Amino acid sequence: MSEYKNIKVIGFDADDTLWVNETYFREAEETFCKLLSEYETPNKIDQELFKMEIANLELYGYGVKAFILSMVQSALELSNYNVPHKTIEKILNIGKDMLNKPVELLDGVEEVLKLLSKKYRLILATKGDLLDQERKLEKSGLTSYFHHIEVLSDKKEFNYSRLLNHLDIEPSEFLMIGNSLKSDVLPLINLKSHAIHVPFHTTWAHEQVSEKETNGKKYKTIKSLRELLKLLD
Structure with missing residues (x-):
């Protein structure tokens, strides 16, 4: 638990972290x-x-x-x-x-958000088309768990840095959860924030990274969002 004891805000990716995409x-x-x-x-x-x-x-x-x-x-x-x-x-x-696809939530998503939202400020940080992401979020029924929702044009260090500054969040007090090492993990590690990788069985080639890029980077990998509850307990 020690490495997450200072966490006050948890960010979640949306596509392939909360629902199938x-x-x-x-x-x-x-x-x-x-x-x-x-x-x-x-x-x-x-x-x-x-x-x-x-x-x-x-x-x-x-x-x-x-x-x-x-x-x-x-x-x-x-x-x-x-x-x-x-x-x-x-x-x-x-x-x-x-x-027009239905929004299919991944295993344990609502249960985890419900429990974590009682203790932490949760934000949704996703990229993609604004209208489509808003539509999926509405269909998901998860909106009420998030203190802030941000649809980013990209997920590079600059984008996250601007978001954290805008919301007055200290990087050391922020934890990002997502399925993409390139978009949800490595930029945060470089900003001295925390990140946890939850792989999805299918990854777009553009989101894949080499072993060299992850070498020496400190982050945890979990199989399901449910494992978050143990890590943050």
Whole structure:
């Protein structure tokens, strides 16, 4: 317990920490590959779509809408601009289906938030499309547990530093919980805050980090949010 004794505020990531998200992107990619199967192999389509997403990140940011635009652009380029209008419509519908997905909470989420909110100030720090994240939060029924909700354009040291300053939180009194080492753990460690990694079974390639990047960084990894209750007891 000693390393967490000074914690006053706990931050939670949303997608794939509180509820299922990445699974829907993988399913969408499979559907997209089938739609374009006459132009390229699934592997090549996957690679080109990923490259397109990364190239568009600075313009569109994260989230389903950015993903839809990258799919449309990839479809045009992979088909040498011969993709039928109906296929474009089907791609747009893939995105609409994603935006209409139910919010499936991960194991133990509400129980953990309910108990921790009695002792700590909880904040939600997520990235993605503002409208989509607000919609998911509303559907989740978890809003009341959070003292503050922030949808960030990205999750780098700068973004977290600005958030902590804005909320007048000392880095040493802050603990971040999330499924991404790149977005939820390493930036906080570098700011002298605390972080706990809760891996999700599927991780977007852009969020993966090398062993070199995690080497010497001090953080804990737990299998389920329920383990938080023991760590903070």
